[in-house]
Structure formats: structure tokens, C-alpha cells
Amino acid sequence: MRSSVYFYPTLKEIPQEAQIASHRLMLRSGMITQVTSGIYTWLPLGLKVLAKISQIVREEQNCAGSLEVLMPTIQPAELWEKSGRYHDYGKEMLRIKDRHEREMLYGPTAEEVITDIFARFIKSYRDLPKRFYNIQWKFRDEIRPRFGIMRGREFLMKDNYSFDLTMEGAKASYQAMLEAYVRTFARMNLTAIPVRASSGAIGGNLSHEFQILAETGESEIFYDPEYEKLDVNTLTLDRLQTLYAAADELHDPQNCPVPLDKLKTARGIEIGHVFYFGTKYSIPLGAYVMGPDGKQIPVEMGSYGIGISRLVAAIIEAHHDEKGIKWPDSVAPFKVGILNLNIKDAPCTQLCENLYQKLLQAGVEVLYDDRDLGPGAKFADMDLIGLPWQIIIGPRSVTSGQCEVKNRRTGEKTEMSFDDALHSVSL
RNA sequence: CGGGGUGUAGCGCAGCCUGGUAGCGCGCCUGGUUUGGGUCCAGGAUGUCGGGGGUUCAAAUCCUCUCACCCCGACCA
Numbered sequence: 001m002r003s004s005v006y007f008y009p010t011l012k013e014i015p016q017e018a019q020i021a022s023h024r025l026m027l028r029s030g031m032i033t034q035v036t037s038g039i040y041t042w043l044p045l046g047l048k049v050l051a052k053i054s055q056i057v058r059e060e061q062n063c064a065g066s067l068e069v070l071m072p073t074i075q076p077a078e079l080w081e082k083s084g085r086y087h088d089y090g091k092e093m094l095r096i097k098d099r100h101e102r103e104m105l106y107g108p109t110a111e112e113v114i115t116d117i118f119a120r121f122i123k124s125y126r127d128l129p130k131r132f133y134n135i136q137w138k139f140r141d142e143i144r145p146r147f148g149i150m151r152g153r154e155f156l157m158k159d160n161y162s163f164d165l166t167m168e169g170a171k172a173s174y175q176a177m178l179e180a181y182v183r184t185f186a187r188m189n190l191t192a193i194p195v196r197a198s199s200g201a202i203g204g205n206l207s208h209e210f211q212i213l214a215e216t217g218e219s220e221i222f223y224d225p226e227y228e229k230l231d232v233n234t235l236t237l238d239r240l241q242t243l244y245a246a247a248d249e250l251h252d253p254q255n256c257p258v259p260l261d262k263l264k265t266a267r268g269i270e271i272g273h274v275f276y277f278g279t280k281y282s283i284p285l286g287a288y289v290m291g292p293d294g295k296q297i298p299v300e301m302g303s304y305g306i307g308i309s310r311l312v313a314a315i316i317e318a319h320h321d322e323k324g325i326k327w328p329d330s331v332a333p334f335k336v337g338i339l340n341l342n343i344k345d346a347p348c349t350q351l352c353e354n355l356y357q358k359l360l361q362a363g364v365e366v367l368y369d370d371r372d373l374g375p376g377a378k379f380a381d382m383d384l385i386g387l388p389w390q391i392i393i394g395p396r397s398v399t400s401g402q403c404e405v406k407n408r409r410t411g412e413k414t415e416m417s418f419d420d421a422l423h424s425v426s427l
Numbered sequence: 428c429g430g431g432g433u434g435u436a437g438c439g440c441a442g443c444c445u446g447g448u449a450g451c452g453c454g455c456c457u458g459g460u461u462u463g464g465g466u467c468c469a470g471g472a473u474g475u476c477g478g479g480g481g482u483u484c485a486a487a488u489c490c491u492c493u494c495a496c497c498c499c500g501a502c503c504a
Contacts, residue, residue, distance in 0.1 A: 017497055378465090
């Protein structure tokens with residue numbers, strides 16, 4: 001992609017309304033722009049990142065044996081009346097009426113819709129277990145939206161719903177999701193701590209929230225250092241139940257099993273939440289299957305959310321510096337940026353064009369800054385939008401035959417030949 | 428919803444107290460200049476001063492109603 005035809009309206013000045021790093025950087029790098037309180041348009045650069053994150057989440061969900069569906073944003077009140085939540089959910093639910101005065105709502109979550117689908121199509125224990133997920137826009141009419149996309153009213157969420165015959169089965173589903181989450185966040189260079197949680201409005205009796213560590217996180221969390229050694233091979237539900245981790249409001253220093261000198265503390269951003277809630281929805285919505293003994297059994301359910309749009313902000317909170325974003329490779333909107341320091345210098349531009357074409361041919365996602373701007377502006381913009389690699393080519397490259405390759409994450413700069421540059425960023 | 432604040436050019440702001448018909452920086456357009464960290468010079472365009480009502484010879488400025496947005500708190504992926 002050429003910068004001259006792309007669209008990323010970068011801002012030199014810090015937008016007044018933005019308080020936290022991710023919000024400021026998303027606005028300044030031209031990823032998003034606010035439409036109204038808590039509601040944003042995703043501009044091309046931001047949308048690209050959102051799509052990359054969605055894809056990673058999707059791959060790990062599929063890998064964990066889940067089936068993707070796409071449920072609507074607008075749901076009928078009727079379904080929520082069955083579960084009792086139409087009354088319970090409160091003002092966070094955006095309620096609307098269609099032209100027939102029928103009560104509708106913009107879905108804040110989708111337990112009712114998916115459970116209804118299950119109830120209508122799945123009748124036998126032989127079809128279990130089943131897990132369905134979708135990646136869809138949700139709306140929660142937050143009392144006070146803030147921090148940009150981090151707490152918007154409209155947000156993109158992956159929500160997965162598991163259906164099992166027994167509680168043991170449900171726990172296996174729960175564990176499969178825990179593992180998928182650890183893998184998912186690891187792929188985004190995030191350290192995630194599954195903190196035991198009260199299950200809130202969705203209800204139930206087993207719940208963990210995933211906090212990802214970032215210095216600017218919203219809440220303080222206290223956790224056993226063993227958490228930092230967790231990976232998918234050592235992570236089991238039983239093991240998790242024995243480890244201590246708590247967010248500040250739930251932290252109880254009196255009854256904390258971890259000695260004070262070992263207890264670790266960090267800032268966390270809640271990015272995912274997993275729940276087991278049994279038959280809370282299956283019974284009222286009629287999600288029963290015929291068991292092996294010929295009896296109707298309400299299915300055991302769980303639900304598992306990941307705030308995808310929030311992840312964009314969370315990744316930035318975890319990976320930025322004073323100049324801008326430092327994208328992990330896996331979610332970067334482009335892998336490489338080429339900076340043509342003087343497009344009016346024909347030989348220099350020729351070098352840039354050649355390299356650009358070679359990178360495209362190699363299948364590398366590249367943003368070529370071919371705009372007629374001074375070098376300073378290009379350096380500043382490229383650091384701001386945070387592509388993992390920068391290849392800097394100026395008139396002096398014409399005589400030296402070298403370009404400068406800069407690693408945005410480490411700041412390391414190396415002069416090398418064009419072939420070497422091509423090779424090193426293609427890895 | 429309670430408390431606080433802000434709405435003036437695309438962005439960041441001054442002007443408001445003490446009423447006299449709108450300004451600065453950045454950005455944008457034109458010409459030139461410069462080209463390895465937001466070059467420099469010259470010229471130029473852009474405003475229902477958030478909206479309604481009122482006071483006044485005269486309102487960005489005073490009064491009043493209203494809307495939007497932001498911040499703190501309670502709630503949340």
C-alpha cells in the first residue's frame with residue numbers, strides 16, 4: 001500500500017479528550033474517530049488491526065472445537081422475557097421499537113439467541129458437546145463511556161457458548177476455552193492472568209476473568225507468581241482453582257494464601273471473561289436433550305467472551321512508547337514501512353519502488369511512504385503508527401547501496417544492503 | 428444519575444471578567460526553498476463563535492432555556 005493513496009489522518013497534537021495512551025495513539029495514528037460518545041468509526045488502519053485480532057481469535061476458537069456462527073445485532077425482547085433478563089438487565093440494554101411497535105433490543109450478549117437455536121435444532125445427547133461462537137458488534141449503554149474504544153458503548157466481542165450433557169462435560173469445555181485464551185493472548189504478545197471472578201449479571205458459579213498486564217491497566221491485581229509460568233501444558237482448571245489471583249476490590253490481604261513477599265502486583269485490563277452457569281438459560285429457553293436413559297435433560301452451559309475491540313487498545317497499552325505504538329508482528333496493520341526520504345530524488349525513488357515491488361512479490365505487507373513530505377514528518381508518522389519494521393531509504397542510499405532497517409520495538413537500527421533488508425524483514 | 432468542566436476555522440487554543448462586529452499556532456491551498464528526525468520564506472482560503480429566546484443602538488462577550496462532549500464517582504467485555 002502506498003501512503004499517497006491510503007488514508008491514515010495522523011495528528012501531531014494530542015486530542016484534548018483522550019486521557020490514556022491507547023486512546024491518544026489510536027486517534028493520533030488515524031485508526032479511529034469518534035462519532036458520538038462511546039461510538040467510533042474504524043478507519044482503514046484501525047480496521048486492519050481489528051481484523052487481524054479477530055482472525056487470531058477465530059483460529060484459536062476453531063482450534064478449540066468451536067463452530068462459528070453470526071447472530072444478529074438486533075434481537076427481539078420476547079427471547080429475553082423468557083430468560084427473565086429483559087427485566088433484569090437494566091438501562092445498559094439499548095431498547096428500541098420497530099415500526100410495528102414491537103420491542104427489540106441491540107444485543108449486549110447472545111445467550112438467549114444461541115440457546116434458542118440450540119433448543120430448536122439439537123434434541124439428542126448424541127449431538128453433544130457443541131460450542132458455538134460469533135464475532136459480532138455488541139451494545140451496552142454504559143453509564144459513562146470513556147478511554148476511547150476501551151470502554152465504548154458499541155464494541156466488537158467474540159462470544160462463545162458451550163453446551164454439554166453433564167457438569168463434567170461443561171468443565172471440559174470451560175478448560176478448553178481457558179487453554180484457547182492463553183494461546184490467543186500469547187499470540188498477541190500479551191501476558192494474561194486468569195483471575196477468579198464473581199460472575200456478575202450473567203450469573204453462575206464458576207468464572208474467571210482474564211486480565212492482561214499493562215502498566216496503565218484500569219485495575220490493580222494481586223497474583224501468585226506461579227501464574228507467570230502458566231502455559232497451555234500446565235494450565236488446568238484444578239490447578240487454577242488452587243492459585244490465588246484477585247483484582248483490587250476482591251483482594252483480601254487477611255486471607256491471601258500467598259506470602260506477602262511472594263505476592264505479585266500489577267495493573268490489569270480485563271479482556272476476557274469465562275463463565276460456567278449450568279442450566280440458567282437452558283431451562284427457561286427449553287434447551288433439553290434426550291439422554292441415554294430416554295429422559296429429557298437440560299443442557300449444561302457456559303459462555304466465554306473476549307473483547308476484541310478492547311484488545312486493540314489493550315495491546316497498545318502494553319506495547320507503546322512516547323513516540324507511538326509498537327505493534328506485535330501478529331497484529332500489525334502492515335509488517336514493514338518503507339520511508340522514501342526524498343521522492344523528488346529520482347534514483348532514490350527508484351530504489352524505493354524496486355524494494356516495494358519485491359516486498360509485495362514476497363507477500364510481505366508493506367506500507368510505502370511515497371508522500372511528498374520532509375523526512376522528519378515521515379519518521380514521526382512511521383514511529384506513531386508503529387509498524388514492526390522500517391526501511392529507510394534516502395539519497396545517500398543511492399551512493400552507498402545501503403538502507404537502514406529499524407526495529408520499532410527495540411529501536412535497533414542497522415545499515416544493510418537492499419537484499420539483506422528484504423531478507424530480514426521477510427522472515 | 429450526583430459532582431465538576433468545556434463548546435470560538437480541520438486540530439490545539441486566546442478573546443468573554445470590563446459589550447463595539449473575531450484572532451494565534453499547527454494543518455490546508457499557491458509559489459519558491461529544503462530533504463536522514465515534524466525545513467524555511469512569501470502569499471492565500473476557511474467561522475451559522477453549539478442551538479433557541481431575551482437585554483441592548485450594538486452580544487462570542489450579559490441573562491435565560493436547551494443540546495452535545497469531556498472529567499471524577501457508582502456499573503461494566
